[in-house]
Amino acid sequence: MKVRQISIFMENRAGRLSEVMQLVGDSGVNIRALSLADTSDFGILRLIVNDVDKALGALRKAGHTVSVTDVVAVEVPDRPGGLAGILVPLSADGVNVEYMYAFVEKATDKAVVIFRFEDADAALKTLKTVGISVLSAETVASL
Amino acid sequence: MMNQASTVNYWDSAHECMPVAELRELQLERLQKTVKTLWNKVPYYRQKMKALGVTPSDIRSLQDVQKLPFTTKEDLRLSYPYQAFAVPMEKVVRIHASSGTTGKSTVVGYTRRDMDNWSDLVARFLVAGGLTSQDIVHIAFGYGLFTGGFGLHYGAEKVGASVIPVSSGRSERQIQIMQDFGSTALVCTPSYAIYLAEIMQNMGVKASDLKLRLGFFGGEFWSHLMRKEIQEHLKIVATDNYGLSEVMGPGVSGECIQQEGMHIFEDHFLVELIDPSTGAPADPQKGGELVITTLTKEAIPVVRYRTRDLCAFLPNPCPCGRTFVRMSKISGRSDDMLIIRGVNVFPSQIEEVLLGIKGIMPHYQLVVSRDGALDNLEVHVEVSEGFFFDEMKKQQEFARAIEHKLENVVGVRARIKLVEPKTIERSEGKAKRVVDLRKLT
Structure with a gap:
């Protein structure tokens, strides 16, 4: 994704x-x-x-x-500690973030963070394991 | 008017003021000997002669030199390191090399007699420019493979002056030494002389605090305007001298105190001016590319070396009484070589570095400017997709890698500026490789 x-x-x-x-x-x-x-x-x-x-x-x-x-778009709960909840498991698995930037969705209470990972596949695996949802290209395009 | 001739000093008046007819005879005799040596000892040049169907016996007059093949920097590079030597290494007492791409610089050797001649010729222009055995000579040229430092050093010692081999760099210390040691003659590049004058001003040192009276400048092109500036700021008489390591080093020619052109030491060098595009003789007064044949070099004799330096010969004898022809200041290059802080830089070297980074050639442009007295080189590199990294860190590493390699290979520090595609000016589809913003003439 x-x-x-x-x-x-x-x-x-x-x-x-x-x-x-x-x-x-x-x-x-x-x-x-x-x-x-x-x-x-x-x-x-x-x-x-x-x-x-x-x-x-x-x-x-x-x-x-x-x-x-290829980057990964992750939905982050728009509340204190939301982003940390994503970064901590990634860091624990040794996945490096090259850079990232965020934007806030208009109609929801979530923020979207765009990640450029050193190894996107490893990142996706970790995110899946900890149950963090990743947005598809179609979803991002229609935000 | 003062009679100039009565105040002129010579190092070797027997040769420097030789009647022209005698000089031509001496040149022919030495030319024939040089050609014979090359034919017998230097295979690459013999091959070149054979290709043109010339043998040493075809050289019967000085004009016959035109029958001989040119020697280019490329010939000498291909002879790296010792193939152009005409003597066994046991006869070689000194080795120098010109700046150039690593492994591709031109290596030159000197026999004991070459060294003796070299210091003699340097002594000639030092004395012609006013040096005496009373002087204290401050040499701020780098000592090393570059011929400037050692060349001037041995010449000044031969004159009997007291030589301080300060070498280059550490400008404030240079001025301190000039003050404390009482240096009377300064040897460096003209741009460094201007730079030193600026540093002096910053340090609050006035020209009158120093004992400097003479300056011998070479290693790069400089204008009459620069001379005026140097003379005014340092309160010295500044003379120009010329040479290149491929034919010897400094001491090919030098100005006398008339400051009207550099006397070419014709008993050691046979000179021609050619049209750089056709190789045909050029009108000496209109000027052309200087071509030099060494007449006494033992270790590396070279015939018709294409210097790529453009100049003219001055008509009429010089009031100083020397009979040698005088060359004008170098007005430019017939190739695209740049001299940056005294280092020879060819765009082709920079191309090699750029090509080496990722195996493809970006569009680039060299922008040379002068910041105060020092040359600044900026290399603008167009970032096409092959050189574009999405990560800032990698993009900056790319620029640093070029900078680092350029400094290693070319020997000058350059600033790399990454620019957008198609922003470098192109004329007739060809990129303009060099923009020189320095005002040298």
């Missing part, structure tokens, strides 16, 4: 983010979640969208450097 995430290489200069957003918007793709990691020179923009292939097509056509990474 992995979700495809788009990463975009971006130079750290004024207006660049809005240009990319414009491009994705113009292609009729809706962004479900995003995160931006940056340095003084460049940044990596990560997007979860409702139509990965359409977004990829538009970005590549415009000459952007993109890549697709």
Whole structure:
């Protein structure tokens, strides 16, 4: 139950983010979640969208450097300690998190956390064992 | 007007002021000997001669040098390390190497007689630029495989000056030593001289606190403007000298106190100017690529070495009385070599490093600028999908890996800037590889 995430290489200069957003918007793709990691020179923009292939097509056509990474979307109870309840068993099983970012679902009392694991399959196994639900790509796209 | 000739000092007036007709005779005799040696002792050059159907007996006049094949840096690289040597190793007393890709630098050797000639030629330009045995010479060139440090060192010792082998780096200490030791002559690259002047200012040391009176600068191109700046800030007479390790090192040519072009020591080097694209002779006054044939080198004689340095020959004899032809300051390169902080850098070396990281070649551009007096190299690398990592850590490691490898292989520290695809300027589909923002002319 992995979700495809788009990463975009971006130079750290004024207006660049809005240009990319414009491009994705113009292609009729809706962004479900995003995160931006940056340095003084460049940044990596990560997007979860409702139509990965359409977004990829538009970005590549415009000459952007993109890549697709499998991430895992986990529903986290929106209460104190919610995230810790997920991280603790993962850590106990020695599963490393490369990076993560969260967004709050509109119509529920849950938050969604996007995880990039070093080993997604190992992570999925642990999550399944401890009974934590993982969202499918379709579910994420329709959030 | 003061009679300049009466104040001129020579190291070796018998040769430096030799009547031109005699000089040409001496050159021809030495050229024939050099060609014979190469033919007999250096297989790669003999092969090159055979390919053109030339034998040593075809060299009957100085013009006949044009019949001989060129020697390129690549020829010398392929001869790595000792194949270009014309003498057995027991005759070699010194080895130097030019900066270059590891394992591909050009290695040069010197016999005892070569060393003697080399220090003599360095002594010539030092004396021509005003040095005497009274001087205290501060050498801030690096000592090592680079020919600058040792070349100037032995020449200055030969003149009888007191030589301080400070070597490069630790600028504040350099100034302290100049102050405490009473250095009267400074030897380094021209950009380092400017840098030292800036450091002096920061330290509150004035030119009048030092005893410096002369500067001998080489190892990189510099403009008349830079000379003016150096002379004003350090209150010295600054002269230019030229050389390259492939033919010897510093001491191929040097300015006299007239500061009007560098006298080429023609009794040891036969020079031509060619059109770099065709190899045909160029109008000496319009200028072209300098081609040098060594006339006395024993360990590694080279014939028609293509220096890739562009210059012109100056007409009319120099008021100093030396009969040797003078070359202008180097105006540029016929290839794309850059000199960064005195280190020769070829875009091809950088390509090799970039290609080596992931086996594919990213688009790149070298941006050279001058920050104060020091050169700065930035390598812009376009991040295409082959070089894109979703993880920041890996992306940064990629940049660090290039930086690290560049420093190891090319010998200069460069800053890697990762840029978006298609952002590096392309002209006619070809990427523009080098942007040099330094104002050197």
